[in-house]
Amino acid sequence: MILNTAKQKMLAGQPAFGFGLGMGSPLIAELLSRSGIDFVMIDRQHGSWGDDSAIAALVAITGSPAIPMARVARNDYTLIGRLLDEGAMGIIVPMVDTPEQAQAVADACRLPPTGKRSWGWGRAKVYGADYPTWIDEQLFVAVQLESAEAVENAEAILGTPGIDGCWTGPSDLSLSLGFPPAQMDEREEHAQALEKILQACKNTGKIPGFAGRSVDDALHRAKQGFRFLTATNDGSILEKGAGAAVSQLSSSSA
Numbered sequence: 001m002i003l004n005t006a007k008q009k010m011l012a013g014q015p016a017f018g019f020g021l022g023m024g025s026p027l028i029a030e031l032l033s034r035s036g037i038d039f040v041m042i043d044r045q046h047g048s049w050g051d052d053s054a055i056a057a058l059v060a061i062t063g064s065p066a067i068p069m070a071r072v073a074r075n076d077y078t079l080i081g082r083l084l085d086e087g088a089m090g091i092i093v094p095m096v097d098t099p100e101q102a103q104a105v106a107d108a109c110r111l112p113p114t115g116k117r118s119w120g121w122g123r124a125k126v127y128g129a130d131y132p133t134w135i136d137e138q139l140f141v142a143v144q145l146e147s148a149e150a151v152e153n154a155e156a157i158l159g160t161p162g163i164d165g166c167w168t169g170p171s172d173l174s175l176s177l178g179f180p181p182a183q184m185d186e187r188e189e190h191a192q193a194l195e196k197i198l199q200a201c202k203n204t205g206k207i208p209g210f211a212g213r214s215v216d217d218a219l220h221r222a223k224q225g226f227r228f229l230t231a232t233n234d235g236s237i238l239e240k241g242a243g244a245a246v247s248q249l250s251s252s253s254a
Contacts, residue, residue, distance in 0.1 A: 002127050004089050004138040006039040006067040007164070010207045015222040018069070020211075020233035021057065022047030028234045030060035039067040041230060044083070045074070045094050051082075055123065058087045062126065069140065075101055077116075080108040085121040089139060092167050096143035099156040106162025109141045114162055140164050142209055142228060146172035151193045154200035165207025165228055168197055198225050 006016040018039040019032050024047060033040045042049060042057055049057070054070070061068040069090030070083045080091055093105045107116040114136060124131055141162060145154055146169030158166060170190070171181035177189050184190045194210075201208040209228030212218030218231035 001130060001134045002089065002138060004067055004140055005065075006069075006090070007138065007140040009038060010140075010165070010227045013227070015227045015229055017218060017222075018066075018228075018230045019237070020047075020071075020230050022049075023234045023238075024048035024050070024053050025234070026053060026056035026060040028238075029057035030064070032234060032237070033061040033064035033066035033068070035066075037066050037231075039069050039090060041090070041092065042068070042070040042083075042088070043233075044079075045071050047071075054083070055086050058123065062087070067140075075104055077104070077108045080105070081118060084109065084117065084135075084139070085124055087122075087124045087127065090142070091139070092142045092144060094144045094169070095146060095172075096157060097147050097149040098153055099160055102143050102157045102160040102163050105141065105143055106160055109139060110136050110162045140207075140228075142167045142207070144169050145197055146170075147176040148173075148193070149176075151196050154197050155203055158200050158204040158206040163206065165201065165209055166197065167209035167211060167228055167230075168194065168226070169211050170194075170213070171211075194224070 009016045016038040018041050019037050020041050020043050021029050022043045029040060040061060042054055058068050067089050070088040071092040072079050072083060075093050091109055096102050109115060111117045141164045143157060143163055143166050145166045170184055173193060174181040174184045174190060179187055198208050207228050208226045210221040210226040212221055212229050212231050215231045218229045221229055
């Protein structure tokens with residue numbers, strides 16, 4: 001059995017922190033998965049991943065301490081199933097606004113009798129012959145709540161059997177509430193929406209998550225009660241590291 005240490009940490013009431021992977025590089029995925037972070041998330045919605053590079057990243061992450069997760073491009077049975085079959089231990093599905101959509105997520109992720117996932121898998125065979133006996137328990141399934149409609153339906157969505165928690169998309173939520181993401185920290189309606197999501201998770205016993213905009217933001221959201229947290233992404237890590245190096249070089253040569 002493969003233990004999903006990130007999920008177990010969250011179930012114990014502790015925050016699990018992750019890095020988003022959007023650059024489409026299995027080498028970067030391998031490097032960051034060995035950094036000590038709790039999980040890494042292959043972003044197939046906004047990231048530059050193809051089918052082959054996503055599989056290569058899952059191979060590269062195998063054997064690292066980090067749990068391999070993936071955000072699927074959309075709420076689609078086949079797309080979700082393919083990522084599971086290749087070894088993802090966490091699935092994040094964007095733009096889930098209703099309990100019916102949440103049920104479709106659960107059906108795609110869970111084997112019968114809980115769900116409707118098709119029997120059979122690809123490189124997930126490396127997890128061992130006992131894979132089907134434990135995957136439903138160890139898999140982490142999160143729906144993204146990122147609209148005013150999703151907030152209103154949060155408790156019904158999170159109450160869906162087979163859904164473990166959510167991952168709040170603060171920028172899309174801002175747009176849905178009628179203002180640009182740059183204003184989210186100063187708008188009371190945004191804060192109220194987040195509180196409603198946290199309360200819905202508490203009421204249903206599910207794990208609240210948040211797409212942090214930085215390490216500081218992720219730490220702040222953890223203090224608010226969110227437990228499934230991305231802290232930054234591979235592109236930002238590379239960009240900030242390069243910027244810091246250039247700044248140091250420039251100041252030293254001045």
